[in-house]
Amino acid sequence: MAREVRHDATGPLKVDEDDFDDEKGNIAICMCGLSSDYPFCDGTHRTTRDEKSGTVYRYEDGDRREIEEIVYKDGGE
Numbered sequence: 756m757a758r759e760v761r762h763d764a765t766g767p768l769k770v771d772e773d774d775f776d777d778e779k780g781n782i783a784i785c786m787c788g789l790s791s792d793y794p795f796c797d798g799t800h801r802t803t804r805d806e807k808s809g810t811v812y813r814y815e816d817g818d819r820r821e822i823e824e825i826v827y828k829d830g831g832e
C-alpha cells in the first residue's frame with residue numbers, strides 16, 4: 756500500500772523534554788502522515804490498518820479514497 760500525504764511545513768520541528776509523554780516517558784513521531792498533531796502521533800494511524808497491499812490511498816477531511824496512482828509533475832517517483 757501507499758498513501759498520499761500533504762504537508763505544509765517547510766522546515767524541521769525541534770523537540771525537547773517538554774514533548775515527552777508524561778505517562779509513557781517517550782515521544783511518538785507520526786510515521787503514517789495522518790496525525791492532526793503532526794509530527795507527533797495522535798493514534799490516527801489506526802485508520803490505516805485495513806489498507807490493502809498494492810493500493811494507493813488519499814485521506815482528506817477524515818475520509819479515505821482509493822486512487823489509481825500518484826502522478827508527479829516532473830515524472831519522478
Ligand code: FES
Pocket residue numbers: 784785786787788789790795796797798799800801
Ligand atoms: S503514526 Fe501517524 S498518527 Fe500514529
